[in-house]
Amino acid sequence: MFYVYIVECKDGTLYTGWTVDIEKRLTAHNRGKGAKYTRSRFPVVLKYLEQVASKPEAFQKEYSIKQLTREQKYQLIAQSKSDQIT
Template sequence: MEIPIKNGFYFYVLLCHDGSLYGGYTVNIINRVTTHNSGNGAKYTKPSSRRPVQLLYFEQFENQHDALSAEYKFKHQSRQKKIEFLKLKNVSL
């Protein structure tokens, strides 16, 4: 997976060290994953038991609203639905 260098509106999914999945929004994927791995990204990824995180999936959107909507939808699904979403995107855990 080639990570984009230029900024945009992205929804992304991380695999945490404890096996959990985290969905987020960013305008710069490289910086955001680095921030998560430093323990400063989000309350969810702050505990050392969840780090390091690995970028599993990202999708670029035309606008912030659509990227945030994708994040919201992902976060409000069961783990099984999240796994099914990733399988549909050809992402294996």
């Protein structure tokens, strides 16, 4: 399984990525060992997580999220939280 995720950095910015092990990836981000973007912006907080079946699907989903505006990303986050409730 693959995961596409959005984290919020300590400066309030959003970072989107993909991984096969979300716990390991979050730990890396929060130790300053993750993506170059998050190295100076940790700690990060997981805001969105989606499981996908394949690596190409993870790349495609990551790309599509990165094309969204900040407002649209927050709408996606809010929608995913309301989907979990129902």
